[in-house]
Amino acid sequence: xxxxxxxxxxxxxxxxxxxxxxxxxxxxxxxxxxxxxxxxxxxxxxxxxxxxxxxxxxxxxxxxxxxxxxxxxxxxxxxxxxxxxxxxxxxxxxxxxxxxxxxxxxxxxxxxxxxxxxxxxxxxxxxxxxxxxxxxxxxxxxxxxxxxxxxxxxxxxxxxxxxxxxxxxxxxxxxxxxxxxxxxxxxxxxxxxxxxxxxxxxxxxxxxxxxxxxxxxxxxxxxxxxxxxxxxxxxxxxxxxxxxxxxxxxxxxxxxxxxx
Amino acid sequence: xxxxxxxxxxxxxxxxxxxxxxxxxxxxxxxxxxxxxxxxxxxxxxxxxxxxxxxxxxxxxxxxxxxxxxxxxxxxxxxxxxxxxxxxxxxxxxxxxxxxxxxxxxxxxxxxxxxxxxxxxxxxxxxxxxxxxxxxxxxxxxxxxxxxxxxxxxxxxxxxxxxxxxxxxxxxxxxxxxxxxxxxxxxxxxxxxxxxxxxxxxxxxxxxxxxxxxxxxxxxxxxxxxxxxxxxxxxxxxxxxxxxxxxxxxxxxxxxxxxxxxxxxxxxxxxxxxxxxxxxxxxxxxxxxxxxxxxxxxxxxxxxxxxxxxxxxxxxxxxxxxxxxxxxxxxxxxxxxxxxxxxxxxxxxxxxxxxxxxxxxxxxxxxxxxxxxxxxxxxxxxxx
Numbered sequence: 001x002x003x004x005x006x007x008x009x010x011x012x013x014x015x016x017x018x019x020x021x022x023x024x025x026x027x028x029x030x031x032x033x034x035x036x037x038x039x040x041x042x043x044x045x046x047x048x049x050x051x052x053x054x055x056x057x058x059x060x061x062x063x064x065x066x067x068x069x070x071x072x073x074x075x076x077x078x079x080x081x082x083x084x085x086x087x088x089x090x091x092x093x094x095x096x097x098x099x100x101x102x103x104x105x106x107x108x109x110x111x112x113x114x115x116x117x118x119x120x121x122x123x124x125x126x127x128x129x130x131x132x133x134x135x136x137x138x139x140x141x142x143x144x145x146x147x148x149x150x151x152x153x154x155x156x157x158x159x160x161x162x163x164x165x166x167x168x169x170x171x172x173x174x175x176x177x178x179x180x181x182x183x184x185x186x187x188x189x190x191x192x193x194x195x196x197x198x199x200x201x202x203x204x205x206x207x208x209x210x211x212x213x214x215x216x217x218x219x220x221x222x223x224x225x226x227x228x229x230x231x232x233x234x235x236x237x238x239x240x241x242x243x244x245x246x247x248x249x250x251x252x253x254x255x256x257x258x259x260x
Numbered sequence: 261x262x263x264x265x266x267x268x269x270x271x272x273x274x275x276x277x278x279x280x281x282x283x284x285x286x287x288x289x290x291x292x293x294x295x296x297x298x299x300x301x302x303x304x305x306x307x308x309x310x311x312x313x314x315x316x317x318x319x320x321x322x323x324x325x326x327x328x329x330x331x332x333x334x335x336x337x338x339x340x341x342x343x344x345x346x347x348x349x350x351x352x353x354x355x356x357x358x359x360x361x362x363x364x365x366x367x368x369x370x371x372x373x374x375x376x377x378x379x380x381x382x383x384x385x386x387x388x389x390x391x392x393x394x395x396x397x398x399x400x401x402x403x404x405x406x407x408x409x410x411x412x413x414x415x416x417x418x419x420x421x422x423x424x425x426x427x428x429x430x431x432x433x434x435x436x437x438x439x440x441x442x443x444x445x446x447x448x449x450x451x452x453x454x455x456x457x458x459x460x461x462x463x464x465x466x467x468x469x470x471x472x473x474x475x476x477x478x479x480x481x482x483x484x485x486x487x488x489x490x491x492x493x494x495x496x497x498x499x500x501x502x503x504x505x506x507x508x509x510x511x512x513x514x515x516x517x518x519x520x521x522x523x524x525x526x527x528x529x530x531x532x533x534x535x536x537x538x539x540x541x542x543x544x545x546x547x548x549x550x551x552x553x554x555x556x557x558x559x560x561x562x563x564x565x566x567x568x569x570x571x572x573x574x575x576x577x578x579x580x581x582x583x584x585x586x587x588x589x590x591x592x593x594x595x596x597x598x599x600x601x602x603x604x605x606x607x608x609x610x611x612x613x614x615x616x617x618x619x620x621x622x623x624x625x626x627x628x629x630x631x632x633x634x635x636x637x638x639x640x641x642x643x644x
Contacts, residue, residue, distance in 0.1 A: 189323050195267060
């Protein structure tokens with residue numbers, strides 16, 4: 001079976017985010033990593049590969065330096081890597097991005113497409129389901145478990161207090177949560193092999209059945225008025241008390257703030 | 261000449277760093293406190309191929325170069341020198357001599373198992389009466405039919421007891437030269453744990469690298485198959501010396517990692533610690549000390565990486581290895597001592613890691629050839 005995992009290079013937001021004066025992310029000043037949800041999706045694909053056999057292709061749309069995460073994915077065990085990069089694709093919102101990725105996917109044979117639920121830079125959770133819509137395949141989002149049974153994929157779809165088990169005939173698209181698994185490390189030898197392999201690079205001309213009007217900044221209906229980092233709260237107050245005292249303390253605080 | 265690492269090495273470093281920060285660092289204080297060998301960590305390192313980094317793929321290794329291996333030991337030692345030396349002794353002192361001197365059968369049997377993570381390796385040369393003067397070894401091996409019979413004991417053996425495969429150096433004959441002086445001829449052997457007559461003596465309690473398992477090995481009519489002779493009979497001494505040349509690069513990397521780890525903590529701490537109304541990093545005394553340490557650490561790194569490159573490209577690299585180990589070990593000792601001083605009273609408290617790092621650093625000036633031995637090697641080459 002063929003699995004395509006869509007991954008994205010994102011700035012590591014652990015240490016906070018920085019913006020350019022025009023409101024876009026200052027990506028250059030932040031460490032670039034593979035989006036955590038995508039990495040969990042890749043791990044899920046690699047486990048399927050180990051269990052029942054599959055060819056795992058990773059696909060990303062981004063700047064040429066997104067090559068780094070494709071190599072990382074191959075060092076973890078992905079078989080092939082495709083980088084979709086072109087100046088005309090720059091400035092894409094979720095619509096233009098999903099159009100682009102769907103255009104790339106139309107060139108490939110796939111049984112299962114896995115994307116991350118959402119990227120930690122944009123947090124929209126839109127691209128995965130939109131790709132499925134463009135391709136006309138079913139989508140199961142928020143996967144906290146993925147199993148393959150014959151021609152079907154069975155997904156545990158997460159809800160706040162429960163999960164649904166959903167079965168769909170492949171081809172199908174699944175969006176993965178980082179809670180899905182703990183992704184493996186690369187291996188040293190895997191890294192060296194990954195740099196010996198070729199990354200397929202596609203541009204606008206390689207995208208199938210897409211209109212120019214749906215690509216890049218011009219094809220993006222979303223306009224960002226203003227962006228800012230969330231306001232950080234103070235360090236808070238740390239108290240160490242036993243259970244009974246803690247309850248009393250918390251109740252006191254809640255009353256003080258007129259919450260109860 | 262280009263000092264920049266290529267992308268593969270950069271990515272390998274980020275892998276080792278992430279692994280060290282996530283898997284090794286949280287256990288480092290406990291490993292030191294309890295003196296317990298970190299077997300769970302070793303299992304993880306086995307799973308991800310860290311125990312066979314410079315070994316060709318056909319023998320189960322990762323097919324990387326000595327520089328990648330050195331960076332692994334360096335990054336591990338930044339957070340836990342015990343974990344660093346486990347990898348170093350296993351790779352440099354056990355796998356490397358079998359790769360270099362072993363028969364195809366020995367490589368397939370031992371190097372593969374050691375590299376894929378089924379077995380742990382160790383090396384045994386030192387004896388109670390034979391440290392720097394390795395010629396003073398007393399352990400003997402005699403061929404009896406199809407078996408070698410070993411008698412004697414070895415001490416201070418890193419990975420002792422936890423290892424499955426041991427390279428053991430023993431006397432196989434004594435000859436007389438023209439003037440009638442006796443000369444011991446050594447040979448190298450591969451001894452497996454469980455060989456009849458092979459047992460473990462005392463576990464050493466150490467100042468530093470306390471989680472590394474350091475044992476005495478005892479051979480009492482220990483019988484091993486004839487084919488476990490490593491390299492030609494009588495060539496054990498040059499095999500041991502060449503093995504130690506490689507081992508010194510691993511220890512140099514360990515020392516480098518300790519120094520880097522201590523410096524990183526000093527930078528963080530001196531920015532936070534306030535005295536006289538400002539951080540101690542704002543005092544010129546601190547700034548100059550940090551500058552000196554950073555310069556010294558980078559010089560050590562260049563020597564260590566140069567030695568690793570020499571191992572990849574040259575047949576003989578004794579002098580490069582000796583210089584790297586001498587300088588990196590003395591840097592580790594000097595930097596950790598200085599960092600403890602910068603931490604003041606807190607530096608002396610076990611809760612703060614720099615105290616451990618200072619204890620860990622000391623051994624790098626002693627094992628796999630003391631700093632004095634390194635000076636002998638370097639000056640010997642200058643004056644020959």
